[in-house]
Structure formats: structure tokens, C-alpha cells
Amino acid sequence: MDQLRKSILEDLPEIEWISDPALRQGTIDAWALALEKSSFSRISEIPGEANPGMMVMRRGGQNVHLSGVTRLALASVDYFAAVYPEAVIDRDIVIAGGLCHDVGKAFECDPENQKRWKADASLVGRPSLRHPVYGAYICLTVGLPEAIAHIAACHSPEGDNVKRSLECIIVHEADVAWWTISAASGLTQDGTIPDHFTKKFEPRKAREMQKAAE
Ligand SMILES: [Fe+2]
Numbered sequence: 001m002d003q004l005r006k007s008i009l010e011d012l013p014e015i016e017w018i019s020d021p022a023l024r025q026g027t028i029d030a031w032a033l034a035l036e037k038s039s040f041s042r043i044s045e046i047p048g049e050a051n052p053g054m055m056v057m058r059r060g061g062q063n064v065h066l067s068g069v070t071r072l073a074l075a076s077v078d079y080f081a082a083v084y085p086e087a088v089i090d091r092d093i094v095i096a097g098g099l100c101h102d103v104g105k106a107f108e109c110d111p112e113n114q115k116r117w118k119a120d121a122s123l124v125g126r127p128s129l130r131h132p133v134y135g136a137y138i139c140l141t142v143g144l145p146e147a148i149a150h151i152a153a154c155h156s157p158e159g160d161n162v163k164r165s166l167e168c169i170i171v172h173e174a175d176v177a178w179w180t181i182s183a184a185s186g187l188t189q190d191g192t193i194p195d196h197f198t199k200k201f202e203p204r205k206a207r208e209m210q211k212a213a214e
Contacts, residue, residue, distance in 0.1 A: 004032050007042040011063035014070050018095050027096045029142040034106035034135075043106075049192070050179050051131075052109050056192040057182065058206075062105055065178060070098030072174035090147070093167040097151035100144065101171050104135030104152060132158045 008031045009015055018024040031043060040046050048057035048065055057064070073094050080087045107113060108131040117126035129137075135152030151168045153159070155175055164172060183193050186206035193203065 004035060004042070007044075008032060008035075011043040011061075012066060012099050014067055014095060014099060017074075018092050020092050023092055023096045023145070023148075026139075026142055026144040026148070027099050030100050030103050030138050030144055030148075031106075033142055034103045034138045038106040038110045039112045040106055040110065046105055046109050049109065052114055052127075054192055054194055055179055055183055055197075056189045058187055058189055062102060062109070066099055066102060069101065069171065069174045069178050070095055072177055073098045073170045076170050076174065089170070090167055093145075093147050093151075094170055096144070097148050097155075097167055097171045098174065100135065100139060100148055101151050101155040101175065102131060102135065103138050104129070104131030104133065107131065107134040130156070130158070132156045 005028055008028050012027075012031070015024055015027055018027060035042065043066070044061040044063045046062035048060045048062055049055055074091070077089050077091050077094050080089060081091075107129070108127050113127065117124070117128065132153050132155065136149045139149035139152050140146075147165060147167060150165055151171050154162055154164050154168050155172045159168060159172060180197070180201075182188055183197055184201045184203055186203045188203075
């Protein structure tokens, strides 16, 4: 296995939880393609931010967010499976969808693209494509199922224009929860929480932590 694929498995160990081998492979392929087309060399290099410059985490890259959203989403799946086993939820689609929902951030958060779009937004827009749109393109290109492309495309406000699938709703709610709890817990950098969020809560000051030895 090449270095890039190895780094994807290191950054997103939850990939191993996907039981369908084709879906597991597709998840790795999606991230490999997105990274190859970007100036990032691994997922953990992509800044932990909701959008460029917005909700910027004090620490932790995009891998921490992806794994966190996937785990929160899975907690919902496991809860309903235990209490309401009659609910039909595709666990594999939730895991792969959680891990791929922000695959387009390799494009939208790429500093090279940011520089280009900032220089003249009249040329191709700023950004030309938000991460959900670019993410759907990546998922379909590597042959991931429509259900995963839909989660990438519609986990965000883009999905407010359509009826979301059940698995997309689970990832979407986990994503919103992850960002809201992070921001309200004071884990995001000052001045990076957008107004529509700051209206809803006062971030609590996070505890001072010893800097881990590099
Ligand atoms: Fe996300």
C-alpha cells in the first residue's frame, strides 16, 4: 500500500469499521483522489475548520472532526438499533458517509485555491464550488454509491433544498452537534464563530491544557 493510503488509514482508523470491502476501498479511494488533487499531503494537514476561517479549532485537524462526526452518528445508530430495532438504518452507509462527508474540504480549504479565489472572485467565484459540491464529484468519480455522494452533497445547508436520506440526516445532525458543542465549549478560536451561532450561546471558557510534547 502506498504512503498516501497508509496515511488515510492512520488518520481515519474508523475506516476499518466499514464491513463492506468495496465501500471501505471506495472511502480510501475518495480521500486519496481528493488529496492528490490538492496541496495537502494527508487529511490531518487540512485545518480543523467548518469553512475556511470559520469555526477554526484551537487544535486538531480535519481528521479529528471526521472521526468525531462518524462516532457521534454511530452512537445514534447504535442507540436506535438497541431500543428500536425495527428502525432500518444502514450502518455501513453512516460510517462511510461520516468519513467522506467533508472530502471536498481538501479542495475548499486548500490555501492555493483560497489565494486564487481571493485574488479575483469574478473569475470562477469564491469559492468556485463549496466542499459539498466538490465532495459529491469526488465520491461519484471513485465509484462510491449514490447514497455516499448524497451525504457529501447534502450534509450541509445545500441539503435544505432536497429531502435528505435517513443516513444523511444522521450525519447532518452529528455534524451540526459536533460544531455546536465544540464552539460552545470554547474549543474554537476567538472571532471565528459566525453571528448566527453567537446569537444562540455564550462560549464557555475551556480549561487550560498542558501543551503535549511535540
Ligand atoms: Fe463536517
